[in-house]
Amino acid sequence: MLNKLAEVMPGAQYVVVSGSLPKGMGPDFMEKLVALADIHDCLVIADLSGDGLRQAMLAGVYLVKPNLGELAALADRKELNERGAVEAAKRIIAAGGAAVVVISMGAAGAILVTGDLEERIPAPVVKPESTVGAGDSMVAGIVYGLMNGSDISAAARYGVACGTAATLAKGTGLCQKTDADRLFRQIVPGNGQS
Secondary structure, eight states, X not given: OHXXXXXXXXXXXXXXXXXXXXTTOOTTHHHHHHHHHHHXXXXXXXXXXXXXXXXXXXXXXXXXXXXXHHHHHHTTOSOOOHHHHHHHHHHHHHTTSEEEEEEEOGGGOXXXXXXXXXXXXXXXXXXXXXXTTHHHHHHHHHHHHHHTTOOHHHHHHHHHHHHHHHTTSSTTOOOOHHHXXXXXXXXXXXXXXX
């Protein structure tokens, strides 16, 4: 897999690792992936859980997107409130696990944490049809924003808009750009500043 990634990385800006690591992946897979991405000047974005998320942070990635439950597990806590989540994210950043932590909170939106920024991003209120793929759509929106020159705050807001737009689709349908763009305009920059 690493050899195949090495073939496609030249010229790429971001590598997204999401889901769960397949069985048989060694405990050093993420370390090797991050080292390979560094060679090609790619930033790694990890949307993983459990051991995969721990591996990603040990390797030191650009961005992680845990949900509150995943972040609580990392912090060895049963649950976290928003303040506790921000503190856990700051510990990840201070330890070099990631430069950016985007904590997804479902219908409540997300919290963006960097070394010098804390921003609560409320999700626009919609009537959801399905939440399948909302987290993946959020990550895709963040990457889309970054690739189009947005700063991390605007990219994270666009990610929340895309995740929310995905909930408008029935079943496993993907978000529609027109919905994402409309919802993005509803998220006032700095509206949810922590």
